[in-house]
Amino acid sequence: MHFYSNVCVLRNSAKEMHKGSLDVNIDTKEMYGITKETAIYMNEIFEGFDKAIEEKPKEYIEVIDNQSMRLKCLTEDVLEAFGE
Numbered sequence: 001m002h003f004y005s006n007v008c009v010l011r012n013s014a015k016e017m018h019k020g021s022l023d024v025n026i027d028t029k030e031m032y033g034i035t036k037e038t039a040i041y042m043n044e045i046f047e048g049f050d051k052a053i054e055e056k057p058k059e060y061i062e063v064i065d066n067q068s069m070r071l072k073c074l075t076e077d078v079l080e081a082f083g084e
Helices: 003-018 033-081
Strands: none
Touching: 003 033
């Protein structure tokens, strides 16, 4: 692929990311040099964002689950203390 074409691919991918799309994977097979290196870095950034977005809800669910169990125990302790 020609250098200018590679730069256009990188620019379009960055534009998609700017719009909020994280479903971008740049094909680096026909690239070389600095454009290939940049494309690899961009792909890793896209993958990192994707993983972060997938993991965050799992973390929140775990925190909520732990806090709800704690609240349940505290509620049971209060009810037990008052003999109900």
